[in-house]
Amino acid sequence: MSDFLVFEGVSKRYGETQAVDSVTFSINRGEIFSLLGPSGCGKTTLLRCCAGFEDPDSGRIILDGKDITGLPPHRRKVNTVFQNYALFPHLSIRENIAFGPRTAGWTRGETDKEVSRMLELIQMEEYADRKVTEISGGQKQRIAIARALINRPQVLLLDEPLAALDLKLRQRMLVELDSIHDEVGITFVYVTHDQGEAMGISDRIAAMNLGHIEQIGTPAEIYEAPRSSFVAAFIGDTNFFDGTVTEVMDGSYCRLRIDGFPDVLAWNDKGLQVNNAVHLSLRPEKFNISREQPDALPNRNVVQGTVEDIIYLGSHTKYWVRVEDYRLGIHHQHSRYLLDTRPITWNEKVWISWFADDSYMMERYKPEDENLLVLPDMEVEEEVLPV
């Protein structure tokens, strides 16, 4: 079951660039496994090694117990959905899908039957005889998937398959991709730089950076328990704190001193001792923001701050709250009918509270790589100040 597709110390170098740096991991049979990371982190290179378009400088790739490292692309039971689709423009849609079977020398009857089945799977029967130039991006995407799946590969590789589509279509295709996966049950390796896509479709995610894998886990594990500040920042918004342990309490809590911020209580799952340095991540939705002071509870942190920026997003509002030297990003879900309440506004003094269990301690990313931390949401939103 597990260890269906294994990468063993795979490395690939282009001139000065170490595109993939001794990567080891394994993928289970039938799962959707995502390689997620910023542009240039080596996702495509890893995928191309798997498809056979690149030879790794070292390491092995093992598929279903067989070493496929040296095999040419046409001898691997692996098919790829390319980012630009790479459909054959001189062939009709039907002929595109039939390309693999014809190459493999299937009988005419079998080819026709399978092509029809695939057209049905992607719901494009009536377009079968169109030219590739006569269909939309979303349809091309589906053809590319059908053209790959018809060969009954052991693994389907998808390289940013939705990147060329607009947002609405992207969400629809994601659902469609998921249902196709349920239907065919083939192992999918899905490459993307979009954390939303990866979270939405994956059974497991490998978060990549600079040619190596930072963390592998389910979407929830990666989001809630990021191993490093890189993962925490790349996957969703977060607030970081640098502190020192001043007191270890029983019940697995510890008290931290943070420069420019009130002392906070944190869950000490890493078993830290007094004077250990701590890097803490707090997701914006873990905070509670209110005008009234919340009740004191043993494991609750309560601080006071001033609202600096607000972005109202319908289902929730994003607040930026100044607390001493820190500017906290906070997501507040509107569980009650908003117009009946008096919403918090700019420059109001507010109480921020969160439970010590909801923060997460992690490795601090190496300072020299700090500029590679991508904080897309934060950066964009600070420019879009509300008037």
Added chain:
Amino acid sequence: MTTAADKKNREWLITGPSLIWLLLFFVIPTLIVFAIAFKPSTPFGGIGAGWTLTTLFDLSNPNYPAIIWRTVWISLVSTIICLLLAVPCGYCIARARRRSRNILLMLVIVPFWTNFLIRIFAWKVLLHPEGLLKQALVFLHLCSPDATLLYNSAAVLLVIIYTYLPFAILPIYAAAEKFDYSLIEASRDLGATRFRSFTHVFLPGISRGVWTAALMVFIPALGAYVIPDIVGGPAGEMIGNKIAQRTFVDRNLPHASALAALLTLAVMIPLMITLVRNRLPETDHRKKGKRIVE
């Protein structure tokens, strides 16, 4: 808003001058040549009054079938060989790094800097019994000392290929340069070998370039006159030489015109086939394009 009619008018306005040019200096002269074919000749090399079909009957000259046959096969074979050489050349140039690509393109274009006639005379020197190439081949025991390299069909073929190869390489290079090579990866991914990817994806992908290249060789080869005249001798005569003879030696313009008309028709036929072939998918596309849904 411009209406479709406005757009059509503007199209005419833009293409008008070139259409007039073509009409004046291409269509009308061609029609004149066709017309002269139906005129009687005069003993002094002029064109007589009235109309006649005798010239057309004169075309049944027993020498002609052999010459026409030679013209056609030399043209066909030179086209095929040019394509066989030009496809790999065009591919390599298109795939080369930018720097070496420019150098390779230069090498293709450099021969044009030397006059066409001079280059053909150079071949005559090379192929001459005392020439460099002949001597070299004899020295390497690749041909016997009394073999003739000059004044035969093979010499004509060789020089036609030499002359028109750049014209075949350039359109194929242009097509190969625009070709999306990720399609080759896609086909390899779908189980095709390198060779199958080449024949089933690359060649169809550059088919327009190949057709253009074929025309660029075939049509001038059909009308070749200077090359067979210089390196062909009587054994390598082509229809172009006959037209020249009828014009300058026999001073029989109607006869020359009839031969030229025949040649024009022979050129028009492959041209038409190509035009139709290249246009078909496009019109198809426009018709169906309206129904794009999503």
